Amino acid sequence: MHLTQALRVKAREGFDFMSAHDLLRVRNVSTRFLTETGQINAVEDISFSVRDGETFGLVGESGSGKSVTAHTIMGLIESSGRITSGEIWYRDPALADAVGVDESDGAFVNLVELDAETRRALRGPSFGMIFQDPMSSMDPSVTVGEQIAQAVEAQRRASTNPRSVSTRTQQYGLMRFVVDSLIPHRGYVSTESKQRAIELLDTAGIPNPAERAEAYPHEFSGGMLQRAMIAQALAGEPDLLVADEPTTALDVTIQAQILSLLSEIQAETDMSVILITHNLGVIARMCDRVGVMYAGEIVERGSLADIFEDAVHPYTEGLLGSVPDIDTPDARLEPIAGSVPSLVDEEMDERCYFADRCPKAMEACLDPPPEFDADTGTVLEDDTENRHGVKCVLAQRGYDPDASVSISNANSNSDSDATATIPKTRAQIIREIHSIQSKIQLRR
Known part of the structure; x- marks a missing residue:
């Protein structure tokens, strides 16, 4: 059995979505930054949990909110940022007893409610972090x-x-x-x-x-x-290690050595790990469960088998489609068109943020996508109780090409029964205006 296949089987058999052995529970957390441009919705209503000895992966393009999620958990949000909603529950019986949490919360403490001094003291013995660029971090x-x-x-x-x-x-x-x-x-x-x-x-x-x-x-x-x-x-011999792009800018050989080192240390200490990366190969090798992030949201979440073999969200499929397959070396890689949208609050709307780039966009994508159930990982409107969570209308219905919409037809003058188009957002219009202004200035 191939290494990644073995890991996928282990992930499916060995880890349930929710468990009494959770070390960390992130529930409906949102993080905002106030800037001159406006309020940036960097993290939007995310939920996931990390078990004892487990590696949970966060994967997505740059600008998806992965690092902000790590800083939110660590209590390292910059002065212009704040957690606007949600809870981060951490299991620590001694700390829970010391701060006098409600008995119904058991041994868990909501980190969001702790003062800055206590959060700072937890960094080291409870939480450790590997930052993206060691040269600038030292x-x-x-x-x-x-x-x-x-x-x-x-x-x-x-x-x-x-x-x-x-x-x-x-x-x-x-x-x-x-x-x-x-x-x-x-x-x-x-x-x-x-x-x-x-x-x-x-x-x-x-x-x-x-x-x-x-x-x-x-x-x-x-x-x-x-x-x-x-x-x-x-x-500080932490219970949870947050590794933010630990292999960035390293060659493949050194990457493998660093990942092997992390695996060995985790096996010896039984610590939990949150691994942040844009590399799906790293995810396949290291992680038990995965959260796929896009535009500040977790759009799909599940075991390795769920993500690599039964992906539902078109964004997840796009990420997988951009990875070379050793079984079909001549296959053409399919990049995801476009880029991550603006996260400025007043430029965002309620529809699916991926709709403008989605090859399977439908009329239903103009409406807010279905939400995760924070406790079970299912989609709220889904009658089944699977633990593979997907924030997409395709989780509840199959893809119907006849119901698709095409942004490329937005400027078409055809009177035929062409597919409908997704109207441009205010953010897209503003970017086009800025582009026109820049071209005029260059011609002067």
């Missing part, structure tokens, strides 16, 4: 080992997370812990933290870790620097 003036040691030291000083206070003061020394809590930025890094940084570099597969710890970021290759970023993310 301080060029500080050695790699020192930066990782600082991350380890920060976890030793953590005083807000109820779970970590008692355990992290035992070997740290109570007096030093008190002093560092009162003066958290005094710059002290213990010998223990430096030694732990070397151990983490070794875990991340960096040769001669003690020697390389003294090197600066620019002295590392791209692959080695990504390994160092992974080591830093593991400094």
Whole structure:
């Protein structure tokens, strides 16, 4: 059996959509940014869950909202952004007891309701993150080992997370812990933290870790620097690792090494992973379940088998159609026409955001698409109880070519019974006007 086929079978048999073993539950979360252009609806009403030891993948084109979703979970939204609706439930019995959550919520805490200091303290022992570009994420003036040691030291000083206070003061020394809590930025890094940084570099597969710890970021290759970023993310031994495009800009060989490293670490620690990528090959290799994102929404969600073998949403089909198939090497790849639409609030409407690019667009696509059920993953109007969620009218009806609409016919003067056309949105009209203005200025 091929590797990806084996993984797909494992995903279908081993993971249900909802389970008592959920570590994280994201429910109907929306994130907005206020800009000079207007309000940007970067993430729109998304829902998914991540189980213990599971890898959940988020895949989609650039600008689909994947990274904003990661930053929303981590509590790293920029000052111009805010979570406008939804809940992010994280399972932590000690934290739940400390903050006094309602007993009906069990061991889960809604991260959205926590104060900034508590959210900050959770980063490290609860959540770790691998950022897209390790070179820009690391301080060029500080050695790699020192930066990782600082991350380890920060976890030793953590005083807000109820779970970590008692355990992290035992070997740290109570007096030093008190002093560092009162003066958290005094710059002290213990010998223990430096030694732990070397151990983490070794875990991340960096040769001669003690020697390389003294090197600066620019002295590392791209692959080695990504390994160092992974080591830093593991400094707090997190329950959940968010990997945002961890193999971007790496060649295929190094990509495979990084993915193998992540798999090995996950197998050893049983941590959960949210893997963000635009590469479906990475998804097939690494993930148990997948959420396909487009224009800030999760438009399809399910197991690997659901997505790779039974995809329903035309956008998912388009992504799959743009991937080479080793069984048919001469097959022509079919790119998705157009680009991700504007996410400015006043330029958006209620219809399906993919309709303008969809080869299967129908009249029904002018209406709001069916919604996910946040708890089961089904489409609300669907009578069946499958757990393959699709935000598309095709989830409830088959594709009817006679009911299709064609944007290409928008300027046709034909009086024949041509298919209907989707009217242009305000955003499209504005972009065309801007284009005309630019051409006039160039001709002057």
